[in-house]
Amino acid sequence: MITAICPGTYDPVTNGHIDVITRAAGIFDRVVIGVVGNPHHKQPLFTLEERVEFLRGALEHLDNVEIDPFRVLVVEFARKWDAKAIVKGLRVISDFEWEYQMNQLNRTLAPEVETVYVMASPSVSFVSSSGVKELAAFGGDVSALVPGPVAARFKALFPAGRPGTPENPGD
16 A cells, blocks of 8 residues: 655645645545644644644545644654655645755655655646635635635635725724
């Protein structure tokens, strides 16, 4: 059985993530979605529990996918699952530049674990978690970009957009 991991913060999971994960599930026997519990370079909008639940709901149709939060180096997470590969999605050149650096660091620590890149499908190549959060915070409709429960949660968080938006100009 060949296992791959798909690590990320998934804050929140987007249809772009679902695209990459679904395609990885068609390649590998088992795919473990690693949800970063304490990202040092980001302050998540959603709790770890919310991010895991969003993923569970969005991926329930894939029987070879598991979800596991983690708080260790990615290569240690890969070793925990005896993974042969780390799957990363690429949208744009800047993604590649960052992922290339991470690949070199990970290979230094764990040369036995390969990194496999999956290019985003054209229909979701522009979707990023940060872009979705920005759009939602200003009252934009993100329902075509994220799974339904994520869109509903954004609507609850930002019912009229955040202060200073056209819908809420007085703040």
